[in-house]
Amino acid sequence: MKSYIYLIIFLLFFSCGKDKSVLLPEIEHAKITEILDVSPAYLFYDETQPDSIELNRKNLIGTTNWLFNVDKRLTLEQAIPKIKFLQDKKRNAQMHKNENAKNYYTCNDTSIQNLGFIEFTEVRYQTIPLRDYFKDKAQYEKMSLGLNIISEHNYSLESSYKGKSNTELYSNINEVIDKIDEYYSIESDVKLYLLFHSKLSFQNYISIKSKMQTIIDKGILIDNNEFIY
Numbered sequence: 212m213k214s215y216i217y218l219i220i221f222l223l224f225f226s227c228g229k230d231k232s233v234l235l236p237e238i239e240h241a242k243i244t245e246i247l248d249v250s251p252a253y254l255f256y257d258e259t260q261p262d263s264i265e266l267n268r269k270n271l272i273g274t275t276n277w278l279f280n281v282d283k284r285l286t287l288e289q290a291i292p293k294i295k296f297l298q299d300k301k302r303n304a305q306m307h308k309n310e311n312a313k314n315y316y317t318c319n320d321t322s323i324q325n326l327g328f329i330e331f332t333e334v335r336y337q338t339i340p341l342r343d344y345f346k347d348k349a350q351y352e353k354m355s356l357g358l359n360i361i362s363e364h365n366y367s368l369e370s371s372y373k374g375k376s377n378t379e380l381y382s383n384i385n386e387v388i389d390k391i392d393e394y395y396s397i398e399s400d401v402k403l404y405l406l407f408h409s410k411l412s413f414q415n416y417i418s419i420k421s422k423m424q425t426i427i428d429k430g431i432l433i434d435n436n437e438f439i440y
């Protein structure tokens with residue numbers, strides 16, 4: 212089954228007279244390296260399209276685990292609307308539904324030279340400001356004391372890193388995680404909210420998601436809502 216999964220990820224699609232492939236985001240030491248009973252969706256980076264993205268979902272089967280193969284060159288602004296569309300399609304299905312089926316991002320795990328997966332079944336992407344998500348202002352002031360991630364413009368817990376490139380941004384992930392550890396050793400009852408700038412590359416988004424696993428392993432709560440703006 213593992214070889215089958217490996218095959219479908221790198222299968223080339225012939226369309227519009229040319230081959231298409233997905234450049235998968237890269238991670239290291241994935242916690243999930245094998246998934247059974249799967250069907251794939253592909254989000255291609257395509258400069259010929261008005262929004263530079265093309266979705267192929269014809270092989271999705273509603274009762275299976277879904278593998279989202281997203282090209283790492285896409286931005287969240289390009290990819291998230293398509294991802295939300297597929298999430299809603301699965302969540303709202305009335306027939307042929309499997310409550311145990313999950314959603315995963317497919318990645319290239321460089322530490323094992325094979326595939327790795329990041330589950331995001333319960334993630335709900337929000338495009339409204341975090342302040343608007345909370346109706347009660349006092350609740351917002353308390354709950355927004357989490358990690359604020361905005362690529363290139365702001366990457367912070369309480370302080371800002373202005374004018375960072377994506378490469379520089381990625382190099383600060385461990386530093387920010389250290390700040391989170393320090394902060395939550397004092398404010399252990401505050402939930403973490405993730406905010407991502409819409410121009411963040413999918414590669415950097417997945418890098419951050421992978422690093423966040425160390426936070427989860429320490430028992431720090433991360434809300435299922437992720438805010439994109």
